[in-house]
Amino acid sequence: MKGLLAIEWLKVKRYRTFWVLIGLFALLLPIWNYEIASGFLQLGSKNSINIIDTAYSFPGVWGNLGFWGSVFVLFLSILVIIITTNEYAYRTHRQNVIDGWRREQFLNAKVLIVFALCIAATVFLFLLGVIFGVINSGSLDGMFTEIEQVGYFFLLSLNYMGFALFIAIWIKRSGLAIGLFLLYAMIIENIAKGIGNHFMDLPLFNLLPLQASDELLPFPLMAMAKNLINGGPSVSMNTYVIVTVIWCVVYYFAAKLLLLKRDW
Amino acid sequence: MQSCSTFLHLQSILSIQNVSKSYGPIRALNGISFDVPEGSVFGVLGPNGSGKTTLLGIILDVLKANNGTYSWFDGMKHEDARRQIGSLLETPNFYHYLSAYNNLEITAAIRQHGLEDRERVLKLVGLSERQHSKFQTYSLGMKQRLAIGAALLGSPKVLVLDEPTNGLDPAGIAEIRELIRKLNREGITIVIASHLLDEVEKVCTHVAILKKGNLLLNGPVDDVLRSEDQLEVKAADMAQLERVLQLMSGVKKIRPADGMLQLTCEGIEPQQVNEHCMKNGIVLSHLQLKKRSLESKFMELTN
Numbered sequence: 001m002k003g004l005l006a007i008e009w010l011k012v013k014r015y016r017t018f019w020v021l022i023g024l025f026a027l028l029l030p031i032w033n034y035e036i037a038s039g040f041l042q043l044g045s046k047n048s049i050n051i052i053d054t055a056y057s058f059p060g061v062w063g064n065l066g067f068w069g070s071v072f073v074l075f076l077s078i079l080v081i082i083i084t085t086n087e088y089a090y091r092t093h094r095q096n097v098i099d100g101w102r103r104e105q106f107l108n109a110k111v112l113i114v115f116a117l118c119i120a121a122t123v124f125l126f127l128l129g130v131i132f133g134v135i136n137s138g139s140l141d142g143m144f145t146e147i148e149q150v151g152y153f154f155l156l157s158l159n160y161m162g163f164a165l166f167i168a169i170w171i172k173r174s175g176l177a178i179g180l181f182l183l184y185a186m187i188i189e190n191i192a193k194g195i196g197n198h199f200m201d202l203p204l205f206n207l208l209p210l211q212a213s214d215e216l217l218p219f220p221l222m223a224m225a226k227n228l229i230n231g232g233p234s235v236s237m238n239t240y241v242i243v244t245v246i247w248c249v250v251y252y253f254a255a256k257l258l259l260l261k262r263d264w
Numbered sequence: 265m266q267s268c269s270t271f272l273h274l275q276s277i278l279s280i281q282n283v284s285k286s287y288g289p290i291r292a293l294n295g296i297s298f299d300v301p302e303g304s305v306f307g308v309l310g311p312n313g314s315g316k317t318t319l320l321g322i323i324l325d326v327l328k329a330n331n332g333t334y335s336w337f338d339g340m341k342h343e344d345a346r347r348q349i350g351s352l353l354e355t356p357n358f359y360h361y362l363s364a365y366n367n368l369e370i371t372a373a374i375r376q377h378g379l380e381d382r383e384r385v386l387k388l389v390g391l392s393e394r395q396h397s398k399f400q401t402y403s404l405g406m407k408q409r410l411a412i413g414a415a416l417l418g419s420p421k422v423l424v425l426d427e428p429t430n431g432l433d434p435a436g437i438a439e440i441r442e443l444i445r446k447l448n449r450e451g452i453t454i455v456i457a458s459h460l461l462d463e464v465e466k467v468c469t470h471v472a473i474l475k476k477g478n479l480l481l482n483g484p485v486d487d488v489l490r491s492e493d494q495l496e497v498k499a500a501d502m503a504q505l506e507r508v509l510q511l512m513s514g515v516k517k518i519r520p521a522d523g524m525l526q527l528t529c530e531g532i533e534p535q536q537v538n539e540h541c542m543k544n545g546i547v548l549s550h551l552q553l554k555k556r557s558l559e560s561k562f563m564e565l566t567n
Contacts (some may be wrong), residue, residue: 007373015361086359094326095357099374100347103325264326 004109005116012083012113021079025121029072030128033065037132053220057136059145061129066149066217069125070156074185076117077164081177084110084168094264103259110165111252118157126150149217152237155244156213160185163209166251169258185210206235212243275302275338277422277453278323283332285318285477292318294477295332300455300470305448307464307485308457310474316457317354319474320426324351336422347375350415351424356407360400364391364410367399368417377418388443389413404431412440416447423447423454429463441467495527495534498550499541508544512537524550 012018035041037056044050053064087093087106096106129150133143164181171177189208196205206215216237218226226234276299285293293315300306308316321327323334325342336345358367368382386395389409394402402410408431415423428444429437444467448454458464464471465485472482481488499505506525509515514532518525527537534553541548 003373007370010366010370010373011359011362014366015359090360091355091357092359094353095371096374097326098324098346098351098353099371100343100376101374102343261328263321263328 004105005112008109008113015083017082018079021075021082025072025075026124028075029069029125032072033068033128033132036064036068037136055136055220056132058133058140058142059147060220061133061136062146062149063217063220063223065125065129065132066153066156067220069121069153070160070214070217073121073157073160074182076121076157077160077181077185078178080110080114080117080161080164081168081181082174083113084165085172085174085177088172089174097264103264104256107169107252107255107259110169111162114158114161114165117161118154121157122150122154125153152213152216152241155241156216158248159210159213159244162248162251166255169255203235206240207243209247212240212247215240216244276300277302278334278336278455280319280323280334281332283319283322283329283334285315285322285327285329285331292477293322293329294479296474296477296479297332298472298479298482300453302453303448303451304470305444305454305456305468307468307471308455308474309459309461309464309471311459313476314459314474315477316459316474317426318477320351320353320424320455320457324349324353324424326353348420349422349424350417350420352411352415352428353424353426356411358399358407358410358414361398363396363398364402364413365395367410368414371414371417375418381417381419385413385416388416390439405433405436408432409436412443421452423452423456425454426457427459428456429458429460494554495529495537496524496550496552496554497527497537497541497548498524499546499548501546505541505546505548508541508546509537512540526554 032041033056036052037054039050039054041052042050043052053060055061056064087096093106097103101109130140130143134140163185167181167184168174168177171180189211193203193205193208193211197203206212215235278300280299281297283293283296284291296315296319308319310316318327322329323336324346336342336349358364359370362370364386365382368385369379372379372382383392386392389412391406391409391413394406399407399410408428412425412428415425423444425444429440432440441463444454444456448467448469456464456468468485470483471485471488473480497505497509502520502523502525506518506520509518509525509527512532514529514536515527516530517528519528520526529537534551538548538551
């Protein structure tokens with residue numbers, strides 16, 4: 001297993017796009033959050049109402065960073081699509097097998113790099129949270145309250161990047177895969193959710209692949225509003241955690257099935 | 265000599281049994297079976313679209329056969345076998361943004377070889393000077409050279425080369441053919457797919473001829489052609505000569521050409537023909553064994 005990740009590392013460590021996208025994620029996420037925390041970035045009217053939560057002290061920082069992180073994770077998902085469809089474009093997916101990999105090793109190597117990216121992104125988010133939290137709280141008090149949101153961010157990243165990996169393996173072509181991925185993540189799923197939940201007593205369409213994780217890290221003020229209003233029956237966080245894990249397993253086996261059956 | 269080489273060729277490196285493959289309604293391979301003997305240069309010959317690359321894709325596990333089996337090195341696990349085989353399938357496949365040097369690092373890692381060989385193969389294929397340039401800056405010929413270099417990494421016992429001289433200039437083609445002969449002399453078995461007769465004829469010891477997914481012929485190049493050898497004979501009285509030869513067993517066909525008779529024989533040597541004529545009172549003024557070129561055979565078979 002270590003060997004597979006080492007080989008993936010050889011493939012990406014000199015790939016400029018890899019570092020540019022990771023750099024953008026690592027640069028833009030803190031700048032974005034800094035602007036929100038300082039009130040530069042607002043949604044509402046200037047100097048009066050701002051519907052973006054500006055609480056970056058403990059423990060509010062976790063929910064805020066987690067939500068915005070869940071948006072910025074799109075960068076990393078696109079990166080996963082690019083490095084995977086590159087293999088098809090260069091036909092190196094064939095060469096890897098010709099040189100001695102089993103087909104599932106090709107998949108496992110990509111899964112390992114997805115895990116590595118998720119862990120790195122989660123550690124990065126945690127460190128950002130500590131820095132924002134300490135600056136705005138003045139101490140580490142309450143740091144571990146609501147820290148489970150960091151865990152949610154990890155699961156969400158895994159879900160998004162796992163989905164991206166599956167789409168990339170399924171579609172093979174970079175442009176189409178990225179287009180479909182974004183279309184699904186931002187539009188199709190929301191349409192399905194809106195229509196579906198309208199006709200349901202329980203919001204079961206929240207359990208759609210990416211939405212299941214989105215529910216773990218909702219728009220911060222929305223979460224607060226939901227708690228205040230108590231708007232009818234809802235699905236527990238644990239359910240969303242379990243469903244997210246199930247989706248990740250589904251992506252893996254679906255991708256594996258495709259890879260084992262198909263001509264390369 | 266014959267028995268010695270027969271003994272050497274007893275063991276087969278690759279055994280293909282009844283392999284078939286369809287792409288939808290198109291039958292790309294139709295029950296192909298043959299063995300590749302150890303130490304041979306085995307040519308898979310056929311015109312474009314005859315199924316050569318499909319066959320190589322199957323034995324390298326990138327394509328799935330609908331039917332049939334194959335085994336490397338007497339049933340070694342396929343992925344272990346592939347690590348010991350240097351392969352070039354269809355096009356040179358490398359990471360465009362990496363140099364030759366860094367691409368070979370990945371090849372070596374997957375094949376579980378060390379890196380000590382890298383400089384040697386780069387030099388062997390003449391890429392030392394450009395080894396640190398990105399693959400995307402290479403010409404077609406350089407890409408092909410890198411692919412051959414990658415196949416040679418770690419001194420594999422078997423090479424599988426699909427159209428290895430594609431994109432090379434004449435000097436490059438000659439170099440690669442010389443390299444193939446040299447490697448074969450060192451005991452490496454080479455499977456080579458080509459649509460170039462000239463190439464197969466020049467370097468191969470064995471040949472399998474494919475046409476539209478069917479195996480037409482296979483065996484040692486000499487054997488495959490020997491039964492079709494032709495004798496040219498000439499004598500003062502051509503009519504008498506023809507009458508005499510018609511009576512000889514083993515002479516299958518007589519065809520007058522260029523003032524001579526061309527004989528298609530089976531199982532008889534030139535001296536037997538000479539003896540037969542002498543016994544019947546004819547002195548031959550010309551007797552020549554003509555190996556039929558693979559080309560004429562190939563054209564006849566595939567057209």
